Amino acid sequence: MLFGKDDALGLLPVKKQERMEKLKYQKEIMITAVMVAVIFVLRLLNVFQVENGLAHPLVMLLMIVGSSLLAIWLQRDMDANYAHQRLYYPNLNILKYVCAVLIVILHLRPFLGYSSKLDLAFNNILSRICVPVFFLITGYFVAQKEKTNPTYIRSYIQKNIHLYLVWSMIYIPVSVYFAFTNRHVIDLYIPSLSFPLYALIPLVILGLPLILIFYTGTYYHLWYFPAVILSLIVVAQWKKRWSLGWLLVISFVLLLFGATETYYGVLPLTLQRIISYYYNIFFTTRNFLFFGLFYVVLGYYLGSKKQVYASYCLEKLLISIMLLVFEALLLQGTERLNSNILLACVPVTYYLFVCTIYLSNHHQKHLPFGELSKYYYLIHPIVIVLVTAFPLHPLLQLLVVLLLTQLVSYGLYRLKRKHPSLPI
Numbered sequence: 001m002l003f004g005k006d007d008a009l010g011l012l013p014v015k016k017q018e019r020m021e022k023l024k025y026q027k028e029i030m031i032t033a034v035m036v037a038v039i040f041v042l043r044l045l046n047v048f049q050v051e052n053g054l055a056h057p058l059v060m061l062l063m064i065v066g067s068s069l070l071a072i073w074l075q076r077d078m079d080a081n082y083a084h085q086r087l088y089y090p091n092l093n094i095l096k097y098v099c100a101v102l103i104v105i106l107h108l109r110p111f112l113g114y115s116s117k118l119d120l121a122f123n124n125i126l127s128r129i130c131v132p133v134f135f136l137i138t139g140y141f142v143a144q145k146e147k148t149n150p151t152y153i154r155s156y157i158q159k160n161i162h163l164y165l166v167w168s169m170i171y172i173p174v175s176v177y178f179a180f181t182n183r184h185v186i187d188l189y190i191p192s193l194s195f196p197l198y199a200l201i202p203l204v205i206l207g208l209p210l211i212l213i214f215y216t217g218t219y220y221h222l223w224y225f226p227a228v229i230l231s232l233i234v235v236a237q238w239k240k241r242w243s244l245g246w247l248l249v250i251s252f253v254l255l256l257f258g259a260t261e262t263y264y265g266v267l268p269l270t271l272q273r274i275i276s277y278y279y280n281i282f283f284t285t286r287n288f289l290f291f292g293l294f295y296v297v298l299g300y301y302l303g304s305k306k307q308v309y310a311s312y313c314l315e316k317l318l319i320s321i322m323l324l325v326f327e328a329l330l331l332q333g334t335e336r337l338n339s340n341i342l343l344a345c346v347p348v349t350y351y352l353f354v355c356t357i358y359l360s361n362h363h364q365k366h367l368p369f370g371e372l373s374k375y376y377y378l379i380h381p382i383v384i385v386l387v388t389a390f391p392l393h394p395l396l397q398l399l400v401v402l403l404l405t406q407l408v409s410y411g412l413y414r415l416k417r418k419h420p421s422l423p424i
Contacts, residue, residue, distance in 0.1 A: 005166065008179065013390065019114055020045060020262045027072075027079075027312065030062075030094060030312060030315055031068060031071045031072050031075060031314070031315055032068045032072075034071075034315045034318050034319060035064055035067045035068045035071055035318075036064055036068075037322070038318055038340050039060055039063055039064050039067070039068070039265070041322055041325075043055055043060065044120065045325070045329070045343045047117075048060065050243075050349065053210035054131075059312075060152050063350075064253050071314055071315075071318075074314055075312075075313075075314045075315070077358075077359060077360050078268065078313060078314065078355060078358040078359060081358045081359075081360060082358055085307065086358075086360075087357050087358070088356075088357055088358070088359060088360065088361045090352075090361060090369075091356045091357060091361050091371035092137055092356055092357060092368035092370075093368075093373065094369050095133060095137075095352070096137065096369065096370060096373035097367075097369040097370075097372055097373040097376070099129070099130035099131075099133050099134065099373065100130075100372070100373040100374075100376035100377050100380075101376065101402065102122070102126055102127045102129075102130050103127060103130050103131075103221075103376075103377065103380070104376065104380045104384075104402060104405060105122050105127065105398065106122065106123055106127035106130075106222075106402060107343040107380065107381070107384060107395075108384060108388075108398055108401060109122075109123055110395055110397065110398040111394075111396075113196060113394065117241065120328060120329075120332065122285070124328045124331075124332070124339050124342075125324060125325060125328045127326075128324075128339065128341075128342050128345055129324075129345055129348055129349060129352065131209075131224065131291075131340075132295045132345050132346075132349040133352065134224070134377075135227075135228065135231070135292050135295030135296050136295045136296070136298055136299035136302075136349055136350075136353055137299060138228055138266075138296060138299060139231075139232075139235070139295065139296040139297060139298065139300035139301075139303065139352070140299035140300065140302050140303035140353070141297025141299075142156055142232060142299075142303065143299070143300045143301075143302070143304045144298060144303045145305025153235070153236050154236070154311070155231055156348065157229055157232050157233065157236075158234065159226060160229055161229060163225070163423060163424070164217075164222065164225035164226070164229065164424045165424060167192055167225075167378055167424075168212075168213075168217065168218040168222060169218075171217075171218045171219035171222060171381070171382075172218050172236045174219055174381070174382060174385060175219050177385075178219075178291070187359040188399075201387035201396045206418065213226065214226050214230070215282070215287055217355045217419075219381055220381070221234075221377065221378075221380075221381055223286060223287065224292075224377070225289060226287075226288060227288035227291065227292030227293075228288075228296065229288075229291060230288040230289075230292075230293075231292045231293045231296035231297070233298060234278055234288075234293060235247070235249070235296065235297060235300050236418060244297070244300070244301050245301070246296050247297050247300055247349070248294070249414060250299060251293040251294040251297045252294050252346075254289055254290050254293060255290065255291065255293075255294040255341065255343075255346075256283065256296065256343075257275075257287075257290055258286075258289075258290030258291050258340075259285055259341040259342070259343055260275050260285065261286075261336070261338045261340065261341065262331060262336055262337075262339050262340065262341050263334075263336075263341060264334075264335055264336055264337045265331075265334030265335030265336060266334055272342060279337060283346050284337070284338055284340065285340070285341065286338070286340040286341075290341075291340065291341055294346075295349065298349075298350070299353075308354060308357075310350075310351065310354055310356065313351050313354045313355050313358070314351075314355055316347065316351045317348065317351035317354075317355055320344060320347035320348040320351055323344040323346055323347070323348075324342060324348050326344075327342050327343065327344045330343065345404070368413055372406070372410065372413060373414045375409035375410075375412045375413060376405055376406075376409050378406060379408050379409060379412070380401065380405045381419065383400055383401050383404045383405050384410065385391075385403050386404075387400050412424060
């Protein structure tokens with residue numbers, strides 16, 4: 001019998017239509033529920049207060065309605081673009097530019113003396129997403145370019161080695177100045193290594209250049225380049241022999257060890273003593289092995305797929321951001337060696353990436369956001385050193401640093417366009 005009882009009665013189309021209507025509004029209901037949760041979490045965290053007028057029931061209701069309508073519109077836009085396989089890669093350049101600005105704010109910390117919550121929001125929440133975003137986007141585009149140019153990963157590594165060496169030379173004088181002004185820290189660190197003098201001298205002569213080149217960089221922000229280069233070398237060699245999925249799992253386990261610098265205060269004392277041997281020598285897990293590798297592999301893995309999407313991606317992004325906020329707040333009162341690696345950054349970075357590439361952008365952008373973000377990252381420490389030499393108000397200091405960084409970055413971009421052979 002080909003047709004069931006319901007079909008014979010003509011009820012199947014009606015039931016199917018009812019199911020479709022329920023599915024049609026399921027996403028909207030989910031989005032509204034998430035926005036309600038976000039608003040109430042912000043109220044519990046005292047972001048919305050009676051004093052600032054945001055805790056009034058009517059105001060909160062209007063925020064829920066407004067944010068829900070906006071989120072529904074955005075989610076529908078992303079769903080439509082996914083259905084028609086429309087990708088908006090220029091959005092990623094804008095995202096990188098925003099992240100570069102946030103990194104400048106992180107390194108200046110202008111809100112530290114005004115509001116601990118505002119400083120927490122920028123220093124330990126928003127800015128912690130930025131470097132993972134750079135890593136993931138890099139891995140993604142390397143995989144995309146490899147589809148049409150199998151040797152692209154090699155040429156990309158070579159180009160970044162040249163760029164890294166040039167900027168390392170530029171920052172050597174700044175690094176020497178920094179070491180001279182902080183020599184008291186170095187004087188305290190060397191005795192803590194407990195090495196005899198005959199072993200310490202060759203360690204400094206041979207080991208210091210290797211550490212500077214392959215680990216820290218000649219200045220604090222240049223560690224990103226060896227992290228990217230070494231991560232891509234690992235990817236290139238690994239995928240010749242084994243599954244990329246296994247490398248993703250292994251690199252995530254390594255990321256968990258990297259997070260011990262953030263979670264140090266909640267770890268058992270026995271584990272603290274064991275990992276202290278590592279931190280006494282290397283200070284941080286902010287390197288290619290325990291940080292960069294996972295995000296580069298994740299980006300490369302996504303780029304190797306035909307199409308990337310996650311249903312309810314906007315809602316999942318909002319939930320991930322709430323988890324990131326909770327993680328930062330829970331760890332705020334604990335002993336931390338640093339806060340470079342937050343585990344909630346993993347879903348936040350992934351869903352932020354997905355939402356960004358599927359969000360419609362029909363307007364031609366005249367600013368070269370991608371190139372400017374690169375130069376922002378490269379030049380801002382020099383600008384910070386110069387500007388902070390003058391006694392300025394922290395917010396004015398931030399504005400001056402951002403303005404000068406923008407001007408210098410745009411100048412370097414124009415210079416590179418006029419002379420493409422320049423390794424800058």
